[in-house]
Amino acid sequence: MxxxxxxxxxxxxxxxxxxxxxxxxxxxxxxxxxxxxxxxxxxxxxxxxxxxGHYPDDVTPWTARCRRCPDGERFLAERPARRWAETHARHTRHPVRLEAPTGAEDLVSADGEVDGS
Structure with a gap:
């Protein structure tokens, strides 16, 4: 079939x-x-x-926010959010806060380290 x-x-x-x-x-x-x-x-x-300016019901994005500059993005899946955070941190040497829809947070640093908070 x-x-x-x-x-x-x-x-x-x-x-x-x-x-x-x-x-x-x-x-x-x-x-x-x-x-x-x-x-x-x-x-x-x-x-x-x-x-x-808001998401439909039952949709909560992953948020990546730079802790030094105003850059940040929202994504509907972890993989692109993490990729953005790692790329931004690597290129700018700025730490990036990665917020999951559940409220859990990671801090992604320029050296690739991830600090789960």
Whole structure:
């Protein structure tokens, strides 16, 4: 059986809600516009935050913040957040605080050391 053996009606379409906006979205159109593995929910959450200033329900980003300069970024997964923190620390020699959605924090230093706090 191949992927094209399923009709469009057979696939499960993710739904995202936002209590602050009082809305719910079915991401069927986003799934059509993205390549396989395109992470429709993650992309929708990033776009929602960019347009509204907040994330949809049940989405909390990883945050990487430089402790010396105003640089920082938010990510929906640990790997890109950690990569950004390590790269920034290595290039600037600044320590970077990496905050997990759970509230746990690591301090990433220029020498590659990670200090879990």
């Amino acid at each position: 191949t992927d094209d053996a399923f009709s469009d009606g057979d696939r499960e379409e993710p739904t995202v809600s936002c209590e602050r906006c009082g809305r719910e979205w079915n991401l069927d159109r986003e799934l059509d516009d993205l390549d396989p593995g395109g992470h429709a929910v993650e992309q929708f959450a990033l776009d929602h935050e960019r347009h509204t």
